[in-house]
Amino acid sequence: MRIRVLPAATAVAFSLLTGCSPDEGAADRGSGAAAVEPSAGNGPPAADVRALTRGVEAYVTAYFGNDAPTALGMMSERCRGVLVHEAEHAGKRGEEAYAAAVEEIAEEHGPRKATDVTVDEVSGDRARVSYRVGGLPEFGQEGQPWSREDGTWKYDAC
Template sequence: MDSRTTAIALTAAALLALTACSSSDDDAAPASDSGTPVAEPTVSVPAEHENDDLQAAIAVYTASYFSGDADTAYGMLSKRCQGTTTPADYKAVLAEAAADYGPDHQATDVHAKVSGTRAQVSYKVSGLPKFDQQGQPWALEGDAWRYDAC
């Protein structure tokens, strides 16, 4: 993993840890700059897969996708998906997504159905409901979850 990928992964993990560990006396949902409530990240993963970092992989992949970080996002594709596109073609797709939507879209309300090395993941993409996912396939390859929806 290069330093940029490591930095993104550590940032995602830190944000997830802060979200999980924070508490408040205020029961109201946090508000964005516009005053609209912001969805809190949640995850539902079977206990036997809690430490597989599936939520972190989804957070990193989503962040890299919308920021146009093709090196990180392409590296998170399953071997099968990498075989369906070239790094240059994938970079063009991500550059367009970054230009069209910008980088500030996190995965929230993550729920996974895991069976062995396969997962079906549902989550929301903050600010972009048209990118919300239902049953998106992910594959555990080695010790890392990989995007497998190609």
């Protein structure tokens, strides 16, 4: 059995994608992309569902597609601050460490897409989203936090 220790930057990037909480229930959901379209008066507004679904899909595609600048741009300001702080404690520059980690993840797992995207709740500029990452159940998420900044939904699970 080969045990591999992840470099600090990879551990930071993995924890940022996974929100530091493994999702054991993600593998139980079906496959295929499916955004929840709320009925009138129930659930989050349809515009938020569409925007969050697009955001999750774009973030996962960038993350697993070795597009660190796009993935970083989709992170909340708070998460970018956490990333920089964690990287600096590992003796690296935040953006460079994140780019190296994303490159390693992309090489290891290849391009992936978000599937089964479900907007669990929206409250003002905060939301919770659940989804799977195609072929990688260990990256699935339940209730992952997202926040709206300047009108755009950003990954906020740090």
